[in-house]
Amino acid sequence: MKFRLLASATESRARIGELSTGHGLVQTPAFLPVGTRGTVKGVFPRDLLDLGASMILCNTYHLLLRPGIDLLRSLGGLHRFLGWPGAILTDSGGYQVFSLSSLRSIDDRGVAFRSHLDGKLLFLSPELAVEFQSIAGSDLAMSLDECPPWPASSSELDQAVRRTVLWAARGKETWRRLRESCSGLPTPEAGLFAIVQGGGSAKLRGLCAEELGAIGFDGFAIGGVSVGEPVEEGLRAVAETVVHLDPGRPRYVMGVGEPWQIVEMVNLGVDLFDCVLPTRLARHGVAYTERGRLSLRNASFRLDTEPLSAECGCYTCRHFHRAYLRHLLKSEEILGVMLLTLHNLYFYLCLMRGIRRALETGRWDPFLAEQRRRRKEYKEGS
C-alpha cells in the first residue's frame, strides 16, 4: 500500500491524498460503505462502483462467524467471494467481539468469546486477527486492539493502551512472518494499520500513537471514537491523536459518522471513514439531504411529488418522488430500501467528492464555513 499526499489546507490539517492498493486507487478523504456480513446491505456491487465507491469495509468478526475462515480460504478470498473488484479494508474483529459477542475472557494472549449466532466458543489473538485478514485477501488490515468502553476508568484505559500496543507489535510480527511464507498473502500491495486507543485522555492517546509510530505501520486508525461519548469529546480525542501521527501516513477514524462529523474530522486531518448510517437509516426509511434527514414514513409525504432532494442527481431522485417512496416503505417493499440506500450512499460519496474538490482547488475554508452554516441553519429550523 502506498499513500501520496496531494495537497493540504493552509489553515487546518485537512488534506487530500491517494492510496494505491492492490485493487485500485482510493482518493482521500474517502468514505467506505460498510459490508457487515459480506455485503454492503441493499446495494449491488456494480451500483457501488457507479456511485464512486473505491473501497469498502468488511467486518472480520462477522466473516469469522459466517462463512468462516476455512470456507473463505476455499472460496478464494473476500474479493472473489463478494464479487467486488475494488479495495477492501477489514477491521480487526476486536470492536465487534467486545460489543456483540458474549465475552468469556481476555488476557494478553487474546480474547475468548461466544458467537452471538450460535454460542460457539471462539478465540481471537493478535496473530489470528492478522492471519485471518491476510487469508481473506484484505487490502488494508487492522491489528487487533482492545477498545475500552466509554466511560472507562484510568486503569482500564492504561490497560487497553498497553495491550493495544503489545498486540500491534505481535500483529506486525505475524504480518512480516506471513509475507516471508510462500502463501503469497498478504500481497506486497496490502497494508497493515495499527489502532490508537486512549479514550478521552490526551496523554494516553499521545503515548499510544508514539509507541505505535515507533513500531511502524502503513497507517493509523483512531479507535474508541463514536462509542457513546459526547460528539465534542470524540472530536477532541481525534485532534489530540492526529498531532502525534506521521503526516505521511493515512489516518482512519472507525465508525464515523454523520456527514457533519466527517467534515469536521477531515478538518482535523483524517483521511478515511466508514459508517453504517447511510445503509442502516435507509432500512429505517430515512434519507439524508442537504437540509437534514427526511423520515419518509411520515404522513406529510403522502402527496409529495418532489424528489428526496432537488439537488441530488442519483437514480432515485431522478426517477421517483417522495409519495412513491413512502408507499413502498409503508408496504414493506424492499425496493423502498434499495432506492433509499442508493440515495444515501450517493449523498455520502458526493459529500466526499465535494470535500476533495474544495481541498484541491484551495477553497477548504469557505467550504467548511458553508457546511457549518448549513448545519446551524438546519438545526435551528428543525
Added chain:
Amino acid sequence: MKFRLLASATESRARIGELSTGHGLVQTPAFLPVGTRGTVKGVFPRDLLDLGASMILCNTYHLLLRPGIDLLRSLGGLHRFLGWPGAILTDSGGYQVFSLSSLRSIDDRGVAFRSHLDGKLLFLSPELAVEFQSIAGSDLAMSLDECPPWPASSSELDQAVRRTVLWAARGKETWRRLRESCSGLPTPEAGLFAIVQGGGSAKLRGLCAEELGAIGFDGFAIGGVSVGEPVEEGLRAVAETVVHLDPGRPRYVMGVGEPWQIVEMVNLGVDLFDCVLPTRLARHGVAYTERGRLSLRNASFRLDTEPLSAECGCYTCRHFHRAYLRHLLKSEEILGVMLLTLHNLYFYLCLMRGIRRALETGRWDPFLAEQRRRRKEYKEGS
C-alpha cells in the same frame, strides 16, 4: 392499442406479434413481470428495462387499497407513480377480491368486500373497475370478471359466465363513455380486454368466448387457469378457448406460470403471460435454471463456486457464485433476494426471446421438442 401478427408456426397455433401501446412496443409472446403493490418486487425499474421487459402487470386490487384511487389520480397515474416508462397492463381486481379479501356480497351490480389490510368495506363494479384502470393510466385494462373456484358446480360456472359477459358489456360501455369525456383517459392508445371464464367446460368456454367476441374487445384474457386445477386441465381449457377467439387479437393467460407451461401455451396460441413465480421464488432462495430449480439454501452449495447457471449471461451469473448467494440467503441479506430476482427474471425473459426467435426463424417445432425433452430429462433426473 394495435396488434400485428408477424408469423405463425406451421404445425400449431404458436405465433409472434407486436403490440403497440402508448408506452412502447411489446414483442409477443411476452412475459409480464408482476408489480403487485406498485413494484416488481426486489428489482429497479431500470434493471427491468435492461432485462428486456417491455410491459409489467399491476394489480388493481392492491392499488385500490394502497395508495388508493384518489392518491393515484393526484400523483399523475401509475407510470409516473412507479417511475416506469414501459407499458402497464392492469388486471380488473376481480381475482384478488375473490381470493384475498373477505367477501361480503356479490350480485349483478358488483362485489362488496372488506380490505384484507384494514377491514374497510369497499365496492367494485364493472364500471368502477374500468374507471379505476382508466384513471391509473393503464395501457391494457381488463373488464371485471367473476372467477369461479376450482372445482365449481355447473350452476356456479353458468352463473360466472353469465355475469362475466354482462360485466364485460358494461365495462366496455364505461370505457366508451370515458373516452368521450374530456379527461383524456383512457388515451386513444389504451386497450380493453375481456376475460373468458367457463372453468373446465369446453361448451361454456366456447359460449363465453363467442359472446365476448361479439361485443368486441381489443384482446382476450383466458381466466380461471392456474386456480388449483390439474395442469393438464388448464392446458385443455386454454386450447378449447383459443379456437373461439379472433386470431387477429392478442390472447393473454393470467397468472401462468412455470416456464414449461408458458412454452406449451405459446404452442396453443397464447401471446401474453404474467406470473409471480420468478420474483416470489427468488425471495424463497430458489433459482430457475435450464436444468430445473436450485434451492440455494441447501447445504450442498456451501463450497460451490459455480454460477447459478453456466449458460446464463445475467449480472448475477457473471459475478457471483452459488456459495456466496447461499451465504447471503442464510444471512437474510436482501442482496441475496435482489441477485436471485434479477437472475430469475432474466431466465424468464430470455426464454421468451428464445421462443420468439424460434418462431421468427421457422424453428418452432424443434424448439418445442427440445424444451419437452429437457423437461422430461430434468423430471427423471430429480
